Amino acid sequence: MAVQRALISVFDKTGIVEFAKRLAARKIEILSTGGTAKLLREAGIAVRDVSDFTGWPEMLGGRVKTLHPKVHGGLLFRRGLAEDQKQAAEHGIAPIDLVVVNLYPFEATAAKSGLTAGELVENIDIGGPTMLRSAAKNFESVTVVTDPADFERVASEIESAGDTTLATRLGLAGKVFATTSRYDGVITTELERLSAGTGHVTLEAKPALPERVRIALGRQQELRYGENPHQAAALYVPEGRAPEGLAAAKQLQGKELSYNNLVDLEAARSLATEFKNPAAVIIKHNNPCGTAEQESLLDAYLKALACDPVSAFGGVLAFNRAVDAATAEEVAKLFVECIAAPGFADRAREIFAAKKNLRLLELPAGGLEPERQLQLKRILGGMLVQQPDLGEIQEHELRTVTKRAPTAQEMHTMRFAWKVSKHVKSNAIVFAKDGATMGVGAGQMSRVDSVKLAVMKAQSSLAGTVVASDAFFPFPDGVEEAAKAGATAVIQPGGSLRDADVIATADRLGLAMVFTGMRHFLH
Known part of the structure; x- marks a missing residue:
């Protein structure tokens, strides 16, 4: 059957005017609400208000617009079932053959700082998901569109045949349930935060991990290959919010x-x-x-x-x-x-x-901000989740543990080296001088070997350098090797059972040593 009536109610109005004009050219009646109806009328498109179609006004501050039997009956009644047709006729229910709906941007709103619980709740879309699900359930008769990227295909099929194909309707229905599932998952996560008594906070700021983590990703870009040419790979980005960082780089x-x-x-x-x-x-x-x-x-x-x-x-x-x-x-x-x-x-x-x-x-604006989202790593049968390593040390938290305190220049360089060590695979050792790395030892199974590797890789004399270690020295040997290479100061977390031996060795060698109290393993 040809599409005769469409209901259009969208938050994201990208391409909606052009799409509606193509429907109107086919003499398809267009029902709409609020801002969408206003926009379409301003574009010269004839629109019938949903409130006129149902005989009920919008109410409760806009919370109830489309939640009405004439809307959902028009979406759900089975065109090929005589009993459904009879009941629809008895109750004055007219068919709605096409639904175009996208949802309030709950995820983007929830990410804003300083949001109250009331503001958060008012951005939970009820009518939109309900219409989408009703239309998608009846995909044999109803076309449902939630993504502007599908406008062209739907309009072209209607223009050529009066209706979309069953294959198209089925595919769009699947897309709807994926969308509403993700949407509900985001809402659940936010409400769980509220119920935990922490108020509304973003994932990255929450001191404890959420009970559930829901992820919906869409493929943004095919990549040449994975880690090796025989592995397929692609870049996926979170659905429902704008890409950021490298995913948004040009x-x-x-x-x-x-x-x-x-x-x-x-x-x-x-x-x-x-x-x-x-x-x-x-x-x-x-x-x-x-x-x-x-x-x-x-x-x-x-x-x-x-x-x-x-x-x-x-x-x-x-x-x-x-x-x-x-x-x-x-x-x-x-x-x-x-x-x-x-x-x-x-x-x-x-x-x-x-x-x-x-x-x-x-890089886009904000492309040099640290990663603040939860980090995930897959293992067979599960997913490891952790907060990102955003730990920073303040000046008053640094503790000199040797007889000799570092000079101002040594301290400045140690802070630089400490920042770099956080980004080197463990066991990590960084020699630095004058604001630059001089030797980097990464990924060794013993810390002393990382020291030796950094010394071996150095292109210049290491005399007068400082050393940063991402974790404590378990034995004095790493400090001895660093001093032998010319280092004069060491920054490390401390916390080894043999800290006293390591400190005594540093004193014997004339090194200054500072404990941070914070480890920066990276695997």
Whole structure:
């Protein structure tokens, strides 16, 4: 049967006027409510108010608009069932063949700070999901659209055949139940927070993890491949809110991104967020092989590169400032896979354009904010969930445990090295001097081996450097190796059963040592 009547009520009005005009051209009666009806009328489209269709006004401050038997009867009655047809006729129920509805943006509203419980509740859509579910249940007769991306297909099928195909209606019905399921899950999560007595807070600010974690992801981008070419991969983003961070970055040039590119870019981006002054980060296989914070971006890049120029070949770079021409000239001398930055000067773009395969990504506003969402890692049969490592140490929390206190310069450099160590795979050791890494030891099974690796990787003398360790030294040997290489100060969490031995060794070697009381394992 041809579509004769459509009900349109949308919050996101993208493309709705053009879609409704195509329906009106087919002489399809359009029912609508509130702001949607006003918009369509202003566009010259004939609209019948739902309140006129039902004979009941909107009431209770807009809470009741479409919750009426004439609406849901028109959606649910089975066109091919004689008894349904009889009852519909007896009660004056007219068929509604097409429903176009999208929902109040509850998730985006819930993410706002300072929201009251009342404001949160008023953004729970009742009529919209109810209409969607009624229409989707009766997909044999009713077409239901909740995504503007489906307007073209639906309009084209109606224009060519008077109605959509059963296959289209079935697919759209499935999309509806996925949408309402995700929507209900988000509401459940928010209400559970309220019932826990913590008030409305965002996931990242909650001190305890929620009882349930619900995730609905939509595929945004196919990737070249996964960690290896035989593995398929794609980038998925949370449904119902705008992409952010790397997911919202604009690729300015270069080949298609791979899974590994994005993993390394996120590692680089995340480390770059730690610094206020111009900083450069070079990542290789998800570990920093060079990091520096300097007065200029060019100096930061050159010092980061000097840490390990061999490993930097084929690496991924991130900057916390727009890349200028001078920096681009130097970067262009090295083969790198990707560069992420909040911007690129015109001349820098011209310089990089000569390297056709180089991927340039311009980070969006807010792209240099730390990750605050819950972190998930899959294991067979379950999912591990944790809060992100946002731990920061304040000056008053640092505790000097050796006879010699660090100098102001040593303390400044230790804080820099400590920030970097947080982003190095454990066991992590970072030698640093003058705002730059000098040697990085990552991912070793023993801490002393990470020290030895950092010393081996260093391209310059380590005399006068400081050392950061992401976790305590279990034995004095790591400190002895660091001192032998030329380090003068150490920053570490402390907490080992042998702390006294480690401190005594530092005193014997003339080192200054500071405990942070905070560990930064990264696996």
